[in-house]
Amino acid sequence: MSQRLSPEYRLRVLLVEDDDGDALLVEEMLADVDSPVSLERVSTMADVVSMTPVLADCVLLDLQLPDAIGLAGLDRLRAHTPNTAVVVLTGQRGEQTGMAAVASGAQDYLIKGQVDGPLLVRALRYAWERKRAEQVEQQFLQQQMIAAENSRLERGLLPTPLLSDPNLSLATRYRPGRDGSLLGGDFYDAVELPDGRVQVVIGDVCGHGPDEAALGVALRIAWRSLVLAGLPTAEVLRTVEQVLVHERIKPIFATLCTVDIAADRRSLRMCLAGHPPPLLISGARGFLLPDDELGVPLGVAPDVSWTPREVALDPGWSLLLYTDGVFEGRVADGSERLGHENMAALFLRILHDAPDWRANSGDALDQLIAEVMKLNRGPLDDDVAIALLTHSTREPAR
Numbered sequence: 001m002s003q004r005l006s007p008e009y010r011l012r013v014l015l016v017e018d019d020d021g022d023a024l025l026v027e028e029m030l031a032d033v034d035s036p037v038s039l040e041r042v043s044t045m046a047d048v049v050s051m052t053p054v055l056a057d058c059v060l061l062d063l064q065l066p067d068a069i070g071l072a073g074l075d076r077l078r079a080h081t082p083n084t085a086v087v088v089l090t091g092q093r094g095e096q097t098g099m100a101a102v103a104s105g106a107q108d109y110l111i112k113g114q115v116d117g118p119l120l121v122r123a124l125r126y127a128w129e130r131k132r133a134e135q136v137e138q139q140f141l142q143q144q145m146i147a148a149e150n151s152r153l154e155r156g157l158l159p160t161p162l163l164s165d166p167n168l169s170l171a172t173r174y175r176p177g178r179d180g181s182l183l184g185g186d187f188y189d190a191v192e193l194p195d196g197r198v199q200v201v202i203g204d205v206c207g208h209g210p211d212e213a214a215l216g217v218a219l220r221i222a223w224r225s226l227v228l229a230g231l232p233t234a235e236v237l238r239t240v241e242q243v244l245v246h247e248r249i250k251p252i253f254a255t256l257c258t259v260d261i262a263a264d265r266r267s268l269r270m271c272l273a274g275h276p277p278p279l280l281i282s283g284a285r286g287f288l289l290p291d292d293e294l295g296v297p298l299g300v301a302p303d304v305s306w307t308p309r310e311v312a313l314d315p316g317w318s319l320l321l322y323t324d325g326v327f328e329g330r331v332a333d334g335s336e337r338l339g340h341e342n343m344a345a346l347f348l349r350i351l352h353d354a355p356d357w358r359a360n361s362g363d364a365l366d367q368l369i370a371e372v373m374k375l376n377r378g379p380l381d382d383d384v385a386i387a388l389l390t391h392s393t394r395e396p397a398r
Contacts, residue, residue: 010036013124014056016077017089018043018065022112026060026120033117037124045073054081057128061106062089063097070097071104078105085131087123107131158183159220161190167265167392168198171361173369175384177208177325184383185212185254186323187220191227196263199227200389202321203256204275208383211249218247219254233258233271237306241298253299257321265391266313271306273298276327276340279320279347280311286348288341318361318390320347325384326369329376338375346371361388 013030017023023041030037040056042048045068048059061077063070068077077086088101088109098109107127110120161170176184185205192198201223205212222243226236237256244254255275261268270278270289274297277289295306327343330336338346347368351357357364365386373380 008036010038011124011128012038012055012057013040013060014048014054014058015039015041015060016043016045016048016065016073017041017060017062019062022062022089029115029117029120033121035121037121044068045076048077049080054084056081056084058085058087058107058124058131060087060089060124063094063101064091071101074101074104074106083131083135085124085127087127159187159189159224163190163192163198165192165196165198168192169361169390169392171365171388171390173362173365173384173386175325175369175380176213177381177383183213183217184208184385185216186325186383186385187216188321188385188387189220189224190387190389191224193227193230198261198389199233200259200261200319200321200387201256202275202323202385202387203254204323204325204383204385205254206252212252215244215247215252215254218243223258233260233269233308234305237271237273237298244299248299251299253297255297255324259319259321260308261313261389265315265317268311268313268319269308270311271295271308273306274300276322276324278322279344280313281318281320281348281351282314283316284352286344286351288344313391315393316391318358318388320344321387321389323383323385325380325382326372326386328382329372329380331375334377338372343368343372358390358392361390364388 015023015026017026027039030039045065048054059077059081061074063073065073074086074088086106088098088106090098090109090111095111098111101109107130108123110123158174163170170190172188174186185208186203188202190198190200201220203216203219205216205219219240222240223236226239231239237258240256253274256273257275257278258271259268259278272291272294274295277291279286279288289311290309293307293309296304327338327340329338331338347364350364350367350371354364365388368386369384
């Protein structure tokens with residue numbers, strides 16, 4: 001919406017007119033009208049250009065100046081003060097010129113000899129408001145373009161999991177805590193290696209601002225690069241932590257959960273760096289994996305190590321990895337957090353009520369987020385990342 005001009009506002013008008021008689025008429029018309037207008041006059045375009053800046057809300061411009069005739073004068077004026085409203089003055093036969101001036105950027109035109117005080121004041125005030133409306137619209141369009149560019153950039157930074165095993169399906173949901181953004185400090189990824197093993201990561205950079213989002217992208221890309229290079233998990237974690245320490249611009253840390261699934265899909269090796277454990281679903285049962293080997297988050301202490309935990313898998317398993325944004329919402333009267341144990345129980349109930357959930361596991365993730373938001377009585381404040389990896393036995397494992 002444009003800014004409205006209050007009746008009490010003293011409109012600052014710059015008259016650019018070399019004819020003393022015409023200038024006197026303008027002064028008399030304004031004097032006869034009870035409207036707050038402050039008038040300043042110059043005689044040439046050179047006088048206007050010498051003003052830096054032009055302290056006027058609206059310029060009343062004669063198109064027949066000694067040093068600027070016709071639309072050339074308007075072009076010079078708009079180039080010098082593009083944010084100032086302009087009303088042009090034309091001669092008795094200058095209506096076509098006035099219309100051309102409006103098409104070239106002026107807000108209005110007036111014909112000499114056909115103007116009285118009320119018409120002049122109304123034209124000046126309307127021109128000012130039109131200019132403000134044009135500027136607001138232009139700023140809005142620029143903001144839309146910037147937002148669209150940022151969205152394309154952020155969408156390009158979201159991961160595309162590298163999975164080729166037809167017995168594995170991966171459903172993910174990602175919701176940043178920042179309004180109007182596609183990226184937060186949470187991140188996830190999945191990579192299938194040439195030997196058949198599948199490695200999955202989910203992480204959370206503390207905080208959810210633009211700095212944390214950029215750091216999360218750096219950590220995810222570093223993790224993928226190191227995994228594709230074939231480095232052992234322990235070395236991957238140490239190197240990712242080095243990236244965190246070198247790239248962060250303030251002392252922040254990140255939690256991480258990595259899962260290395262065997263090529264026969266019958267076991268996994270898990271490392272927890274300050275991150276809550278995944279939920280393993282096997283048949284109709286489900287349980288959180290043990291966190292007795294929970295290590296410290298990345299970036300907290302130097303020279304630490306993370307002990308892997310081996311877990312056996314039955315055919316047809318599913319594994320839910322998540323960040324704390326999905327379970328730190330409020331419940332009851334708002335005094336308690338949901339917690340990851342209650343979140344896991346909630347998700348298992350959702351799966352129990354939908355026996356065919358494996359056909360579209362993304363719906364189950366959507367329902368989980370919806371239920372958590374309902375318990376929270378509103379949108380979640382923190383970033384949310386969820387990944388549900390499901391194994392089927394439709395074809396023999398490789």
